[in-house]
Amino acid sequence: MKRLRAHPNFAGVVILAVVLAVFGAIDLIRPFGLRFSDLSGRVVTIDTMIRIGILTIVVVGLNLLMGYAGQVSLGQAGFYALGAYASGVLTTLASRHGMLSGIADTWWWPWLAIIIGMLLTGLFAYLVGKPILRLKGNYLAMATLGLGMILYILAGQLSALTGGYDGLTGIPRLRIGDFALWPAQRYYFLVWGAAIAVIVVGLNIVHSRIGRALRAIHTNETAAETSGVDTEHYKVLALVISAMLASLAGSLYAHFQSAVSPSPFGFKASVELVTMAAVGGLSSIWGAPLGVAVMFVISNLLQSQLETIFHIRGGEYELIIYGLVLVLIMIFMPKGVISSLSAGRRNAGRDPEEAA
Amino acid sequence: MTARLDVVDLRKDFEGLMAVFDVSFTVAEREIVSLIGPNGAGKTTIFNMISGILAPTGGSIAYGGHALAGLKPHAISALGLARTFQNLRLFGNMTVLENVMIGRHGKSDTNVLSTAFRLPAAGRQERAMRADAMRQLARVGLADKADADALSLPFGQQRLLEIARALATEPSLLLLDEAGSGLNRPEKDALDRLIRDIRGDGVAILLVEHDIPFVTALSDRIVVLEHGVKIAEGTPAEIRSNARVIAAYLGEDIRDLC
Numbered sequence: 001m002k003r004l005r006a007h008p009n010f011a012g013v014v015i016l017a018v019v020l021a022v023f024g025a026i027d028l029i030r031p032f033g034l035r036f037s038d039l040s041g042r043v044v045t046i047d048t049m050i051r052i053g054i055l056t057i058v059v060v061g062l063n064l065l066m067g068y069a070g071q072v073s074l075g076q077a078g079f080y081a082l083g084a085y086a087s088g089v090l091t092t093l094a095s096r097h098g099m100l101s102g103i104a105d106t107w108w109w110p111w112l113a114i115i116i117g118m119l120l121t122g123l124f125a126y127l128v129g130k131p132i133l134r135l136k137g138n139y140l141a142m143a144t145l146g147l148g149m150i151l152y153i154l155a156g157q158l159s160a161l162t163g164g165y166d167g168l169t170g171i172p173r174l175r176i177g178d179f180a181l182w183p184a185q186r187y188y189f190l191v192w193g194a195a196i197a198v199i200v201v202g203l204n205i206v207h208s209r210i211g212r213a214l215r216a217i218h219t220n221e222t223a224a225e226t227s228g229v230d231t232e233h234y235k236v237l238a239l240v241i242s243a244m245l246a247s248l249a250g251s252l253y254a255h256f257q258s259a260v261s262p263s264p265f266g267f268k269a270s271v272e273l274v275t276m277a278a279v280g281g282l283s284s285i286w287g288a289p290l291g292v293a294v295m296f297v298i299s300n301l302l303q304s305q306l307e308t309i310f311h312i313r314g315g316e317y318e319l320i321i322y323g324l325v326l327v328l329i330m331i332f333m334p335k336g337v338i339s340s341l342s343a344g345r346r347n348a349g350r351d352p353e354e355a356a
Numbered sequence: 357m358t359a360r361l362d363v364v365d366l367r368k369d370f371e372g373l374m375a376v377f378d379v380s381f382t383v384a385e386r387e388i389v390s391l392i393g394p395n396g397a398g399k400t401t402i403f404n405m406i407s408g409i410l411a412p413t414g415g416s417i418a419y420g421g422h423a424l425a426g427l428k429p430h431a432i433s434a435l436g437l438a439r440t441f442q443n444l445r446l447f448g449n450m451t452v453l454e455n456v457m458i459g460r461h462g463k464s465d466t467n468v469l470s471t472a473f474r475l476p477a478a479g480r481q482e483r484a485m486r487a488d489a490m491r492q493l494a495r496v497g498l499a500d501k502a503d504a505d506a507l508s509l510p511f512g513q514q515r516l517l518e519i520a521r522a523l524a525t526e527p528s529l530l531l532l533d534e535a536g537s538g539l540n541r542p543e544k545d546a547l548d549r550l551i552r553d554i555r556g557d558g559v560a561i562l563l564v565e566h567d568i569p570f571v572t573a574l575s576d577r578i579v580v581l582e583h584g585v586k587i588a589e590g591t592p593a594e595i596r597s598n599a600r601v602i603a604a605y606l607g608e609d610i611r612d613l614c
Contacts, residue, residue, distance in 0.1 A: 201472045208471035208478060209457075209464055209485065216447050216458045223445035225429035226407050226438070228462030228525050232428075237468060283449075 009203045012286065013196065020192045023049065027185045043300055046184050050256055052292050053191035057249040059277045059288040060195075060202040061242030066274070067282030068211060069238040070218030071133060072141045075148025076273050079121050079243040081155055081265035083250025086117025088168040088260040089161055095170055096163075107175045114251040118244045125243030129236040148270050155262040167261025174255050184256075191252055195289070198245060202285040205241070214238055215283075268319055275326045281336025290338055298325060359420045359436060359528040359560065360384050361406070367414035368401050368584075375401045377584045378415065383529060383560050388551065390563040390571045393581035394604060399564040400442060401584075403533050406562075407439045408432040419529065434462050438527035440518040442534040442564070446506045453502040455517055456489035459524025463488070492520040496550060512543045519550070529560045536567050548574055572596065580604065 027036040027046050037045040058080055065071050090113035094104035103109055132143045156165045163169075173182040174190065181190045205211050213234050216224035225231050254260045272295070280291020302321050333340050361383040368376040376398040383389045391399045404410040406417055408429040417424045419435055427435075438459075447455050464485055470478040493499045496516040501509060509517060515535055522530055532551070536544050544567070551574060555561055565571045571578060572592035580588040580595060582604045588595055595601055 204472050204474045205468065209461060209466055209482065210468055210471050212450070212454055212458060213461055215449055216461075219447045219449055220445045222409055222429070223441065223447065224458065226409070226433055227458045227521055228430050228433040229458065230428070230430045241468070 009286070013200055013203075016199070016289070017196050020049075020196070021189075024185065024188050024192070027188070043297060046188055048296055048300065050184060050188050050191050052289070052296055053188070053195040054249045054252050054256065055273070055276060055292045056195045056289045057198045057252070058246045058273055059280065059292055060198050060285055061245030062273055062277040063280075063282060063285055063288050064202060064205065064214065065238045065242040066277060067284065067287070068206060068214040068218060069235055070214075071235055071238060072137070073144045073239070073242070074141050074267075074270050074274065075144035075146070075151070076242065076246055077265045077267070077269035078148040078151035079125065079246035080250040080253070080269065080273075081151055081262070082121040082124065082243075083114075083117045083247030084254040084260045084265070085155060085162055085168075085250070086120060086247065087113050087251035087254040088171050090116060091171050091254075092168055096168075107177055110172060110174055110255065114248065117251050118247045121247035122240045122244040125240045126236060129239040130232075133232065133235040133239060145267070145270070148267060152262055152266045155265060163261075165262060167259055169259040171254050171258045171260065173258065187256060191256070194248065194252065198248070199285055199289065202288070206285055210234070210237070271319070272322055275322045278326060279329050279337060281338035284336065284338045287336045287338040290341075291336065294337055295322070295325065361437075361529055361560070361562070362418045363402070363406070363415070364417075365415035366402065366405060366412055366417065368398070368405060368410065369413040375584050376405070376412075379579075379581065379584070379586045380415075381579045381586065381589060383562050385528070386555055386558055386560055387576050388555055388561045388563070388574055390565055390575040390578045391581060392565060392568065392571055392578060393587075396583070397581035398584040399581060400533060402581075403439060403531055403562075403564060406432075406531060407437060430462065433525050433527075436526070436528035437531065438522035438525045438529075439531035440515070440522050440533055440535055442537070444514050444518055446514060446517060446521075448505075448507045450506055451502065452498060452504050452506050452509065452517055453486070453489055453493065455506045456492050456520050456524045457485050459492070459521040460485040460488050462525060489520075489524055492524045495523065495553075496520045497546075512539050515539065515547075516550075523554070527559060529562065530554060531562045531564075533564045534566065535563070536565060536570050544570060 023036050026034060026039065035046075036049070058076060062073065062076055065073055087110065091104065091110045093099040094101040128147060132140065132147070135143050155162050173180055174187075175181055181187050213224065213229045216227070216229055217231050217234060221231050253264075276291040276295045277288065278291070279294055280287030280289070299318055299321050303318060306317055329336065363382065364380050366376055366379045367374075379398070379402065381389070391402065393399055401410065405412045406424070408424065408427055408431070412425070419432075419437060422435055424432055424435075447458060450458075464481045466478040466481045469475075490499060490502065493502055496519055498509075498513060498516055498520060501513065506514070506517060515538070519530075519532070519535065536547055539547060548570065551561055551563075563571065563575065572595070575592055577590065578588075578592055578595045579586060580598070580601050587600045587604060588598045590598070
């Protein structure tokens with residue numbers, strides 16, 4: 001009963017927001033010449049923090065889809081790409097094609113492009129979701145894998161629109177009126193503001209009638225149906241939400257890089273996203289930022305170690321690290337790092353959100 | 357609207373195996389009807405067709421005049437049919453209360469935007485769902501277990517929890533698939549009282565049951581199936597003296613069982 005009165009994760013959200021604001025402020029103000037990356041022994045730079053924030057947005061969606069609704073997606077990078085390319089294409093229309101030159105120069109056009117991207121990606125997810133989500137387990141995994149590959153290949157092949165494998169450059173930085181959200185120290189606040197908002201939305205959904213329906217579908221689709229839950233509707237809804245979040249993250253990525261090309265959106269990216277979600281804890285919204293951060297730190301550390309010890313460069317070895325971490329996590333912490341962190345404070349078997 | 361279940365010439369063919377063959381029966385308002393028969397008689401298959409989990413090969417099912425053909429289980433649930441499962445299908449990752457709240461799902465309509473942004477309407481409906489679910493838990497005697505994990509309950513209480521979840525959908529016809537199996541004598545007596553109590557509130561009940569004394573004490577009418585075919589239908593007294601039924605329960609004299 002008492003759970004309902006206050007936001008169950010109010011304290012967690014406030015703590016996260018304050019900590020992140022302090023990190024950001026350090027880099028913005030640079031007290032005594034200190035930078036954020038110095039404090040973390042140069043393992044975590046402001047750049048890394050921005051990437052963690054962007055991917056947190058994707059992984060929150062993946063948690064809703066995989067952890068709550070129990071629907072596997074090995075093609076989430078495809079939706080991420082759709083957002084990145086929607087922003088990339090729409091904001092470079094004037095410079096590349098001489099279209100919409102009056103509008104495309106305004107400060108609000110890139111923001112509108114983000115929303116257009118989310119709506120288009122959501123619509124796309126809705127249309128493909130209807131047939132695809134009839135599949136279960138491995139078949140769904142294969143279908144989403146194929147979907148991700150198709151989007152990846154289209155990004156490379158539709159060169160008139162996407163700039164092909166070279167990609168698009170000259171994507172403008174975001175600004176509000178005349179206030180530019182750049183350099184990175186400023187962009188950091190936008191990205192984490194968005195990520196925290198997405199975490200709050202994710203928590204709200206999880207702790208609602210809809211979150212309960214998603215969990216019911218995950219455990220027993222037949223019982224959910226006979227108890228009055230339109231399971232097809234909610235599976236598609238979870239896919240649409242996750243796709244729209246991935247699209248938002250893709251747009252933020254495009255404006256961060258100021259360029260997009262197909263390479264970061266391939267199968268490898270989808271696997272990394274699933275790994276991050278699983279490492280953090282699939283059925284926990286808090287697992288998202290945790291999983292992303294843990295994977296970033298591990299792969300940053302290991303990559304530099306691999307280079308110094310074996311004189312090999314990262315690249316392909318990164319995927320080995322991801323695979324290895326995924327296997328170890330599945331063996332030793334099947335419910336993710338978050339569950340181990342909160343294990344002492346929660347009743348056995350209850351969802352980790354309650355304790356977070 | 358008279359909420360009557362009409363099953364007409366229902367047929368289910370599992371790739372050549374005739375599981376249910378031209379079975380017809382009705383369940384009137386407030387009636388308690390039981391489907392009995394040896395294992396493999398097709399009782400659960402009929403339940404699965406009524407609740408929309410399996411599509412019939414032939415025949416028709418109508419409830420309150422609505423044909424159920426082609427409707428998904430959640431739509432059939434919205435028409436006022438609820439069911440429990442022989443092999444319990446509780447949501448193991450939820451509390452007892454949350455399990456019952458799933459049954460309230462269809463009676464609430466908060467959408468994704470109002471939940472995502474935690475609008476007041478969503479909170480109001482959530483509180484209402486909780487209160488409604490608590491009422492159903494109290495009814496089956498599980499109110500004090502509301503915050504326990506569903507699967508931590510002893511078996512008999514898990515059966516009751518499934519009934520509470522089904523009742524939460526506000527059915528006018530409740531299908532109980534072997535709700536008494538695995539229960540001890542006192543638990544069965546309590547179940548008997550609960551079923552009569554539910555009927556007292558105007559809910560019709562269709563039972564699948566193996567326990568013949570339990571069924572004959574409770575039912576207004578009994579439908580007997582054997583190998584997918586209806587071999588008898590009537591009041592408990594009529595069934596008890598039916599020669600075909602006695603033969604079907606090979607070796608067990610049904611009169612001794614009653």
